[in-house]
Amino acid sequence: MQIRWLGHACFQITGAGGITILTDPPDREVGYPPVDVRADVVTVSHQHFDHNAVSLLPGKPQVVQEPGVHQVAGITFRGISTFHDSSGGRQRGKNLVFVFEVDGLKLCHLGDLGHTLDAVKVEEIGPVDILMVPVGGYYTIDAAAAKAVVDALGPRLVLPMHYKTPVMPDASFPIAPVGDFTRHFARVREEKVLSVERESLPPELEVVVLAYPQS
Numbered sequence: 001m002q003i004r005w006l007g008h009a010c011f012q013i014t015g016a017g018g019i020t021i022l023t024d025p026p027d028r029e030v031g032y033p034p035v036d037v038r039a040d041v042v043t044v045s046h047q048h049f050d051h052n053a054v055s056l057l058p059g060k061p062q063v064v065q066e067p068g069v070h071q072v073a074g075i076t077f078r079g080i081s082t083f084h085d086s087s088g089g090r091q092r093g094k095n096l097v098f099v100f101e102v103d104g105l106k107l108c109h110l111g112d113l114g115h116t117l118d119a120v121k122v123e124e125i126g127p128v129d130i131l132m133v134p135v136g137g138y139y140t141i142d143a144a145a146a147k148a149v150v151d152a153l154g155p156r157l158v159l160p161m162h163y164k165t166p167v168m169p170d171a172s173f174p175i176a177p178v179g180d181f182t183r184h185f186a187r188v189r190e191e192k193v194l195s196v197e198r199e200s201l202p203p204e205l206e207v208v209v210l211a212y213p214q215s
Contacts, residue, residue: 001103003130003194005210007032009051009111009161011132012039015102019073022061023098023132024051025107031168032212040073045096046084050173067096074117075100077175080124084139085114092139097125105129105199108153112140112162124153129201134162136175142183156201157208158185159194180183182207 004012009024009067010032022039026032027049034056044052044065054063062071067079095111108125109132117125131153134140140162143150150158162194163178182188187206194208 001105001196003210004083004192005159005160005161005195005212006035006037007135007165007167009045009109009132009212010035011159011161012037013102013107013189019037019075019102021102022057022076024111025053025057027053027056028052030173031165041075041077043077043079043096043098043109045098045109046094048092048112051112064098065096074104076197077193080121081113082111082117084112084113099125099128105196105201108132109136110149113149114140116141116145116148117152124151128153128155129198130157130159130163130196131183132159135160135178135181137180138175139173140175143176143184146181147184149175151206154160155205157194157196157206159208159210167212178209182209 002014008026008030011023013021020039022042025035030050038059042063064073064077065177067081070077080097082095084095092107098109107130108128128202133146135146160178164175185207190209
């Protein structure tokens with residue numbers, strides 16, 4: 001499996017058999033280059049412009065954007081209802097966490113999660129090998145809360161997302177840089193593309209910071 005980060009909360013996940021999954025494609029206003037990926041499946045965690053720009057993608061991907069269990073392109077996606085804030089959705093509404101398996105690896109994309117996870121949600125999400133977690137704060141959980149979520153779910157690989165990078169306009173998205181999150185961890189590495197198989201999972205938790213598109 002190969003995983004690329006296309007900015008903000010958008011990842012391109014390509015399985016060994018060629019299936020391509022795209023998560024939360026952003027609108028151009030976020031600052032990242034337009035996503036030019038012909039995906040088989042797109043997951044959308046919530047209906048905000050920086051996460052739901054499916055209409056800008058090439059082709060006609062199948063879109064998963066509702067809670068519950070969905071069988072799409074031979075993959076089972078579980079959409080788990082959470083909130084975009086810490087006040088039960090009263091500020092920013094609902095958010096979907098997506099859990100799915102590719103090449104024998106269990107992936108979890110937390111979308112714009114706005115709160116830590118209680119024991120019920122941790123059990124509902126279940127075991128996770130690769131966790132995509134927002135870390136920038138303000139609109140989502142911040143670095144400290146993201147660390148608590150990582151500790152609760154116990155993944156082997158953590159891919160931070162939804163943090164400030166140089167491609168974003170200075171006046172928009174007042175979120176923190178990734179360093180506020182990575183300083184909590186001993187094992188951190190940078191990659192342009194993450195290539196991973198079950199046999200190559202690290203024995204201990206690692207944080208992998210994927211390069212944003214223009215780096």
